[in-house]
Amino acid sequence: MSLDDLYRETIMDHNQSPRNRRSLEHPTKTVGLLNPTCGDQLKLDLRVQDGMVVDVGFTGHGCSISMASASMLTEAIKGKSTDEALALARHFKAFLTGTPSPVNLGDLEALQGVSQFPSRVKCATLAHNALEKALSQD
Amino acid sequence: MIEPLVDVSRDFPIFNRRINGYPLVYLDSAATSHKPEPVLAAMDQFYRHSNANVLRSVHTLAEEATTAYARARETVSTFIAATDPKEVIFTRGTTESLNLVARSFGDQFLRAGDEIVLSPMEHHSNLVPWQQVAKRTGAVLRYIDLADDGTISIDAVRRVISPKTRIAALSKISNVLGSVNPIVEVADLVHQVGGVMVVDGAQSVPHEPTDVMAMNADFLAFSGHKMCGPTGIGVLWGRAEWLAQMEPIAFGGEMISYVDREMATWAEVPEKFEGGTPNIAGAIGLAAAIDYLTAIGMDKICHHSQALGEHAFDALREISGVSVYGPRRPHAAAVAFTIDGIHPHDIAQVFDSKAIAIRAGHHCAQPLMQWLGVGSTARASFYFYNSSNDIDRLLDAILETKRFFQR
Numbered sequence: 018m019s020l021d022d023l024y025r026e027t028i029m030d031h032n033q034s035p036r037n038r039r040s041l042e043h044p045t046k047t048v049g050l051l052n053p054t055c056g057d058q059l060k061l062d063l064r065v066q067d068g069m070v071v072d073v074g075f076t077g078h079g080c081s082i083s084m085a086s087a088s089m090l091t092e093a094i095k096g097k098s099t100d101e102a103l104a105l106a107r108h109f110k111a112f113l114t115g116t117p118s119p120v121n122l123g124d125l126e127a128l129q130g131v132s133q134f135p136s137r138v139k140c141a142t143l144a145h146n147a148l149e150k151a152l153s154q155d
Numbered sequence: 156m157i158e159p160l161v162d163v164s165r166d167f168p169i170f171n172r173r174i175n176g177y178p179l180v181y182l183d184s185a186a187t188s189h190k191p192e193p194v195l196a197a198m199d200q201f202y203r204h205s206n207a208n209v210l211r212s213v214h215t216l217a218e219e220a221t222t223a224y225a226r227a228r229e230t231v232s233t234f235i236a237a238t239d240p241k242e243v244i245f246t247r248g249t250t251e252s253l254n255l256v257a258r259s260f261g262d263q264f265l266r267a268g269d270e271i272v273l274s275p276m277e278h279h280s281n282l283v284p285w286q287q288v289a290k291r292t293g294a295v296l297r298y299i300d301l302a303d304d305g306t307i308s309i310d311a312v313r314r315v316i317s318p319k320t321r322i323a324a325l326s327k328i329s330n331v332l333g334s335v336n337p338i339v340e341v342a343d344l345v346h347q348v349g350g351v352m353v354v355d356g357a358q359s360v361p362h363e364p365t366d367v368m369a370m371n372a373d374f375l376a377f378s379g380h381k382m383c384g385p386t387g388i389g390v391l392w393g394r395a396e397w398l399a400q401m402e403p404i405a406f407g408g409e410m411i412s413y414v415d416r417e418m419a420t421w422a423e424v425p426e427k428f429e430g431g432t433p434n435i436a437g438a439i440g441l442a443a444a445i446d447y448l449t450a451i452g453m454d455k456i457c458h459h460s461q462a463l464g465e466h467a468f469d470a471l472r473e474i475s476g477v478s479v480y481g482p483r484r485p486h487a488a489a490v491a492f493t494i495d496g497i498h499p500h501d502i503a504q505v506f507d508s509k510a511i512a513i514r515a516g517h518h519c520a521q522p523l524m525q526w527l528g529v530g531s532t533a534r535a536s537f538y539f540y541n542s543s544n545d546i547d548r549l550l551d552a553i554l555e556t557k558r559f560f561q562r
Contacts, residue, residue, distance in 0.1 A: 019508070020504070020505060020508050020559065023504065024501075024559070029560075029562075054516055055499075055500050055515070055516050055517075055531060056516055056517040056521070056524060056530040056531035057500075057530070057531075058530065078498075078530050079498060079500075079530075080498035080499075080500035080501050081497075081498060081501050081560070082500075082501075084498075134504070137500075137504070140500065
């Protein structure tokens with residue numbers, strides 16, 4: 018497994034120019050998560066109206082994998098229903114353990130190489146865990 | 156050129172491995188050290204030849220196991236210049252040793268308003284147990300201010316020591332900054348106000364000669380696995396007068412004297428603190444490790460560790476975009492660094508592709524990361540099996556990491 022398989026161009030691009038990297042002014046849901054082994058910190062803000070994710074932003078710091086994954090996730094779920102967003106997170110996590118996704122994962126598919134680096138899976142799923150936690154709040 | 160102090164490929168089977176096609180460069184000994192053949196052989200011999208439980212049975216195997224376990228305690232005692240092997244308590248490691256002091260000595264002797272002096276560079280295992288005992292007793296934590304390079308000055312210690320100080324708990328060597336703390340002077344100040352000095356020796360005992368009496372300590376905690384011994388064995392050394400007064404915290408087999416339906420009395424020190432079947436093979440492995448280190452010479456190891464630490468510190472500081480933490484001189488065998496714009500985890504990943512093992516993260520020292528103003532760092536750490544060639548590989552890997560992420 019070479020480094021280029023892990024750090025694909027798409028990942029480097031999201032890491033260098035993250036999308037939706039901002040705090041929302043009026044989030045309806047906010048979740049902060051820590052990755053205690055790495056010291057990564059992520060805050061995910063969601064604005065949910067009528068069951069739709071109308072806006073999403075993230076802040077924090079972490080490795081290129083966790084930041085790129087957060088950037089890709091926010092792009093993928095904006096404008097989707099909360100059910101679709103949760104399904105995406107679930108399919109993405111299964112995808113990292115080798116299960117093909119029935120839905121289009123978009124740029125997130127570039128993270129496939131992470132499955133070969135077990136210690137980095139928690140980096141790639143930090144934002145997805147935050148999303149699941151946020152959407153399970155009332 | 157700084158050479159290894161031993162024939163590495165003869166003594167350490169793990170260094171004959173190749174990882175990702177490259178020979179292993181192991182720069183993570185502050186996390187755990189590798190195990191030389193004599194340690195592996197001693198533990199293997201025990202299990203194959205003498206395996207039995209200690210203290211209780213009279214059969215030949217039990218006699219051999221008990222003798223070997225007692226001899227291991229004597230070996231440790233001599234190694235740290237303790238006055239009596241009974242002052243050596245075997246634990247699972249530094250964490251359990253420090254928890255034992257906090258739970259037993261702390262709960263027994265701390266009152267509301269008493270003060271515990273710590274530094275912000277402490278490993279969580281010399282910090283969280285004190286937070287917890289403070290919660291239970293109403294004692295207060297006082298933190299020594301660090302100088303800009305992370306060192307501790309005696310003036311800064313004086314500012315936090317008061318007549319209320321009951322305990323000062325300090326690492327001898329920082330696992331992140333590579334700084335060497337003035338234990339003897341701090342212990343003097345603490346003793347003047349009637350307090351006790353607890354020393355976290357996890358990073359110092361493997362790397363330098365240790366003399367608990369000269370150190371002026373009341374308690375010293377360290378782990379076997381960072382000094383070529385196996386995991387799961389460590390030591391709490393304590394002054395006999397304190398250990399005699401302290402209550403045990405784990406109750407059960409082999410730690411009692413008399414038991415009836417309602418009550419029990421305790422065995423003598425050290426058995427009082429070693430409830431249950433101890434890690435016999437671990438203690439034997441630790442003793443073999445001590446024999447191995449002693450044969451090399453702790454003075455030589457100390458000189459070698461510091462030479463590598465200081466060489467790495469200087470070399471890393473020369474690279475643009477790299478920040479190095481801790482003092483320039485003296486600098487022990489752990490060197491923490493960051494590269495602008497590249498997360499430490501990504502650094503460690505690129506290094507691994509070249510078979511260079513470093514640690515990335517907060518190093519179980521989150522308050523220190525907060526003080527440094529970073530989320531995490533990379534850390535290279537050295538032992539007597541490393542050479543300056545390993546540091547050359549480290550420097551090449553840093554340049555390659557910068558190229559990779561700045562493409």
